Amino acid sequence: MSALLHVEGLSRSYMLGGHRIKALDEVGFTLGPGRIMGIVGESGSGKSTLARLVMALDRPDPGPHSGQVRLNGQDLFALPPRALRRARRDMQMVFQDPYGSLDPRQKVGRIVAEPLHLLPDRPTGRARREIVAQVLHAVGLGAEAMAQYPHAFSGGQRQRIAIARALITRPKLLVADEATSALDLTVQRQILQLIRSLRDRQGLGVLFISHDLAVVEDLCDEVAVMHNGRIVELGAMNEIIARPQSAYTRRLIAAQPSLRGLG
Ligand SMILES: Nc1ncnc2c1ncn2[C@@H]1O[C@H](COP(=O)(O)OP(=O)(O)OP(=O)(O)O)[C@@H](O)[C@H]1O
Numbered sequence: 001m002s003a004l005l006h007v008e009g010l011s012r013s014y015m016l017g018g019h020r021i022k023a024l025d026e027v028g029f030t031l032g033p034g035r036i037m038g039i040v041g042e043s044g045s046g047k048s049t050l051a052r053l054v055m056a057l058d059r060p061d062p063g064p065h066s067g068q069v070r071l072n073g074q075d076l077f078a079l080p081p082r083a084l085r086r087a088r089r090d091m092q093m094v095f096q097d098p099y100g101s102l103d104p105r106q107k108v109g110r111i112v113a114e115p116l117h118l119l120p121d122r123p124t125g126r127a128r129r130e131i132v133a134q135v136l137h138a139v140g141l142g143a144e145a146m147a148q149y150p151h152a153f154s155g156g157q158r159q160r161i162a163i164a165r166a167l168i169t170r171p172k173l174l175v176a177d178e179a180t181s182a183l184d185l186t187v188q189r190q191i192l193q194l195i196r197s198l199r200d201r202q203g204l205g206v207l208f209i210s211h212d213l214a215v216v217e218d219l220c221d222e223v224a225v226m227h228n229g230r231i232v233e234l235g236a237m238n239e240i241i242a243r244p245q246s247a248y249t250r251r252l253i254a255a256q257p258s259l260r261g262l263g
């Protein structure tokens with residue numbers, strides 16, 4: 001399997017009230033193109049920290065042994081700024097907070113079109129409006145959304161706007177941090193179907209962070225279980241649900257009513 005994303009020995013600590021917290025502690029995994037990997041684990045286990053580092057929005061601890069993130073073989077933390085900017089075309093993220101992640105002063109059309117500036121021949125004018133309308137349609141929103149501000153939308157709608165923005169450059173890697181958690185079931189199903197079809201048609205690779213193990217089981221090919229900044233279990237989704245090796249994973253499965261009894 002040629003790697004789309006390869007993460008190795010990744011460590012990130014934070015100082016909190018005089019203590020050092022290892023938010024990520026030597027995390028590693030490989031994701032191939034066209035694969036969806038679920039990241040699960042309790043609150044504070046390091047999932048969003050991992051997402052930020054994979055997107056090179058944050059950096060590992062200083063020093064030679066705090067790890068690497070490779071996207072299509074390129075070591076993101078070693079890239080000069082221009083090359084990193086080019087690499088950003090291929091990776092997009094949906095942030096956990098659908099309220100904080102959209103600029104309230106910009107209209108939705110502009111918000112969704114924003115990543116297009118990363119493209120070498122970015123579309124303008126009518127072509128740009130058409131692309132924005134298409135991607136809004138793909139997440140179940142009408143083109144009229146373009147002329148409105150984020151405050152006019154519910155949490156679930158905002159998440160869909162954020163998903164549209166993430167998909168507009170046709171990234172090769174999508175990092176989705178609780179991207180469907182605020183959606184009602186019908187819309188959630190629609191978004192999961194969209195992600196599946198992008199995986200199948202475009203070979204999109206996805207890191208799908210979720211506290212909802214049932215959704216992860218439904219969507220993901222592979223899963224990484226995080227606990228205290230470490231990956232405690234990693235492998236094929238059905239294998240881990242059927243035969244969880246770590247006590248922590250067994251507890252997580254037991255806490256999920258729809259999966260109880262499977263583990
Ligand atoms: N900027 C920061 N400053 C200090 N500590 C941080 C910072 N970001 C994260 N942490 C700490 O790192 C740990 C991991 O946080 P992270 O947000 O990655 O967890 P998470 O798994 O995404 O949790 P949740 O499910 O609640 O979103 C937590 O202990 C958190 O308090």
Ligand SMILES: [Mg+2]
Pocket residue numbers: 047048049096177
């Ligand atoms: Mg988080």
